[in-house]
Amino acid sequence: MRITVVILVAIHGLLTTSCSHAESNRITLQRGEVQRVEECHLLLDFAPISPKGVPFADMRYVCGVSESALKQQEWWGDKPQPLAFAMKQGDCIPLDTAYYCVDAIEPGASVTLKATYKKPRRPEHMLERLP
Numbered sequence: 001m002r003i004t005v006v007i008l009v010a011i012h013g014l015l016t017t018s019c020s021h022a023e024s025n026r027i028t029l030q031r032g033e034v035q036r037v038e039e040c041h042l043l044l045d046f047a048p049i050s051p052k053g054v055p056f057a058d059m060r061y062v063c064g065v066s067e068s069a070l071k072q073q074e075w076w077g078d079k080p081q082p083l084a085f086a087m088k089q090g091d092c093i094p095l096d097t098a099y100y101c102v103d104a105i106e107p108g109a110s111v112t113l114k115a116t117y118k119k120p121r122r123p124e125h126m127l128e129r130l131p
Contacts, residue, residue: 025115025130026103029059034075037113038096041065041075045084049107057087057111063096087111094119098130 027037029044036042040063047057060082069077076082087093092101093113100113118128 025098026112027100028110028112029057030110031108034070036067036070037100038098039063039065040095041070041077042113043075044111047105047107047109047111054088055105055107057102057105058084059087059093059111060084061093061095092116099127 027035029035029042031044031047034041034043040061042059042061045058045060047055049055062076062079062082065075065077065079069075074081087102089102089105092099097119098115099117099119101116102111103114104112106112115130118130120127
């Protein structure tokens with residue numbers, strides 16, 4: 001009987017750990033690869049270092065695009081081609097349900113974004129920080 005309880009507790013622990021690990025709130029964009037996050041497509045064009053020594057990410061993104069456009073040359077689907085913009089450490093972009101903020105930049109290679117704030121449902125509601 002005790003062995004059964006120990007096995008069940010161990011299995012529950014493994015399932016809880018693997019599920020929470022799979023639901024990460026961080027995404028890493030590799031330079032030149034379009035990635036889908038929520039209903040949006042994101043692209044990291046460059047991750048250079050400014051003349052002042054500050055790394056930043058040149059990115060483009062578009063939301064409300066079908067997933068089938070992800071692998072196409074025009075990954076923005078039927079939307080206008082998105083313009084590039086720069087992001088530094090701590091800057092955020094609004095995606096469908098959350099604001100994703102720059103967590104880390106690997107110069108020349110990648111940028112990691114973290115879901116940091118839940119988007120309010122109404123303009124008069126305040127942002128909620130995500131765990």
